[in-house]
Amino acid sequence: MSLDKATVASIAALARLRVPEDRLEAMVGDLNAILGFVEQLDEVDTAGVEPLASVTGHALPLRDDVVTDGGYPDRVTANAPDAAGSFYAVPKVVE
Amino acid sequence: MAGILDLDLVAARDALRAREISSTELTSAYLARIEATRDLNAYITVTADKALAMAAAADARLAKGEAGALEGLPIAVKDLYCTEGVLTTAASHILDGFKPTYESTVTARLWDAGAVMLGKTNLDEFAMGSSSGTSYYGPPVSPWRSAQDAETRLVPGGSSGGSAAAVAGWAALAATGTDTGGSIRQPASFTGIVGLKPSYGRCSRWGIVAFASSLDQAGPMTRTVRDAAVMLTAMAGHDPKDSTSAAEALPDLEATLESGVKGLRIGVPREYRVDGMPSEIEAIWARGIEWLRDAGAEIVDIALPHTKYALPTYYIIAPAEASSNLARYDGVRFGLRVEGGSLAEMYANTRGAGFGAEVQRRVLIGTYVLSAGYYDAYYRKAQRVRALIRRDFDEAFRRVDAILAPTSPSDAFAVGANDDDPIKMYLNDVFTVPASLAGLPGMSVPAGLSARGLPLGLQVLGRMFDEAMVLRVGRAIEKAAAFSARPAMLEGV
Numbered sequence: 001m002s003l004d005k006a007t008v009a010s011i012a013a014l015a016r017l018r019v020p021e022d023r024l025e026a027m028v029g030d031l032n033a034i035l036g037f038v039e040q041l042d043e044v045d046t047a048g049v050e051p052l053a054s055v056t057g058h059a060l061p062l063r064d065d066v067v068t069d070g071g072y073p074d075r076v077t078a079n080a081p082d083a084a085g086s087f088y089a090v091p092k093v094v095e
Numbered sequence: 096m097a098g099i100l101d102l103d104l105v106a107a108r109d110a111l112r113a114r115e116i117s118s119t120e121l122t123s124a125y126l127a128r129i130e131a132t133r134d135l136n137a138y139i140t141v142t143a144d145k146a147l148a149m150a151a152a153a154d155a156r157l158a159k160g161e162a163g164a165l166e167g168l169p170i171a172v173k174d175l176y177c178t179e180g181v182l183t184t185a186a187s188h189i190l191d192g193f194k195p196t197y198e199s200t201v202t203a204r205l206w207d208a209g210a211v212m213l214g215k216t217n218l219d220e221f222a223m224g225s226s227s228g229t230s231y232y233g234p235p236v237s238p239w240r241s242a243q244d245a246e247t248r249l250v251p252g253g254s255s256g257g258s259a260a261a262v263a264g265w266a267a268l269a270a271t272g273t274d275t276g277g278s279i280r281q282p283a284s285f286t287g288i289v290g291l292k293p294s295y296g297r298c299s300r301w302g303i304v305a306f307a308s309s310l311d312q313a314g315p316m317t318r319t320v321r322d323a324a325v326m327l328t329a330m331a332g333h334d335p336k337d338s339t340s341a342a343e344a345l346p347d348l349e350a351t352l353e354s355g356v357k358g359l360r361i362g363v364p365r366e367y368r369v370d371g372m373p374s375e376i377e378a379i380w381a382r383g384i385e386w387l388r389d390a391g392a393e394i395v396d397i398a399l400p401h402t403k404y405a406l407p408t409y410y411i412i413a414p415a416e417a418s419s420n421l422a423r424y425d426g427v428r429f430g431l432r433v434e435g436g437s438l439a440e441m442y443a444n445t446r447g448a449g450f451g452a453e454v455q456r457r458v459l460i461g462t463y464v465l466s467a468g469y470y471d472a473y474y475r476k477a478q479r480v481r482a483l484i485r486r487d488f489d490e491a492f493r494r495v496d497a498i499l500a501p502t503s504p505s506d507a508f509a510v511g512a513n514d515d516d517p518i519k520m521y522l523n524d525v526f527t528v529p530a531s532l533a534g535l536p537g538m539s540v541p542a543g544l545s546a547r548g549l550p551l552g553l554q555v556l557g558r559m560f561d562e563a564m565v566l567r568v569g570r571a572i573e574k575a576a577a578f579s580a581r582p583a584m585l586e587g588v
Binding site (some may be wrong): 008016034037077091 | 192193194195196197294295296309335338339341342401403404406407408410411418422425426427428429430431432434435436437438439441442443444446447448450455456458459460462463466473475476477478479480481482483485517518521532533534559
């Protein structure tokens, strides 16, 4: 299938990504080329094949549910573009 | 000392231990070389003061006879590894000014072993690319030039292109890379060095900027196969901070390096003979097969029937994981912020300004293939094909000990070529992506020169966690190839 401009604009909105109007057309072309390429997979018979998510075959390890790290909010927020005390600061979200 | 840069990692290690040279001397020589090769744009950040301080500390330990495995050896770090207090960019505008307050596990292990950090190397933005041309900091350039056209600047491959250019141009003794679909092996092939992608899980991913988490793997980029064995030994190991890092014990990689290939069964996958493959790639592959046969290996024709579906599978799975991983770049916690009228607008403005075109393409493709209604058709489908690709390898490795294939379908191309055609760029990884999807170890070893006088690598693939076999077969190729060509720029260095 082929994506149109409106669909790409709505994917961009889902991805929280501003794509300027003048770049949208080129992006539509690129994305359709990529989708056309990956759609070769339709030829492959995958009936009864379990999806592969992990290549190691190892079970994820469990650890005790205890705090092992933390207690340094200043280091956590050290790279924030805007911080107030131990908090990240963002534009007002509640009126 | 004359010729100090000519020493490979193991030779420099031995010279340091014998006190024939000091780390300060060696590190200073590399820092001078970095300055002399600024045109390569191999580094985003050079940490000269830190390097000299680390070298002095290494010299003190060497004097006391307390040398670690990599004591005093100056290496470069791909700028995808978080380094405490040192700018870490992933070659993206969106990480402007980011100085991690922590150190990645792999780099921490390298420094614990005594290695000296020269700086952070250039790469494709978020490691997405095969030329390193998507870097926000401009493209790194290969030290190599075509014999017919010495003017045109060539790519060092990607995404670990800065690391490859630094090692090939002697601006680092060795470097770390990361490989998601070929990002260590393809640049190694383009620049005439050794690049090893370990098995998925062999090295901790903790503190490495994430691209596609089920594929990303750290590995060494070095001048020799033995250097790669030594460096991987220091990098690898289980890490409780990465739940996918493997608890598998790493054998003594140097012990079996010279065991040769006599009696080994080496698979040659017929599906890797792709349409339009340049004859010189076929020729170097045929030569590699002869080398191994002459050394006593049995060559076995094998089938990997789903090979042609590896790239399309990869270009669903990798962007899907990337779109999820890159959600964290929101202008709130680190890096760039571009203000907007609301929080949502601030997110979108920041990401629109901070991500380059290729990253944006992949975030959008990933968002699409994971979105409601398309998840099964694309993402689940790709995971099922991935299972078939892995099954192909499992079948093959019942019959063979290792697989030999080309690393890349061409030699290095010009800086800027393929930039406007994503699919053409993706085809660079046709021979490297299948093993990435299967999680298997793979290594590129320099095997010869193309008609243009540019390096061509051969790729050795092994069973899961059998890096020892990959290195052993790689060493046999290295010996037979006796690759001694150097870029013209190294003459007189």
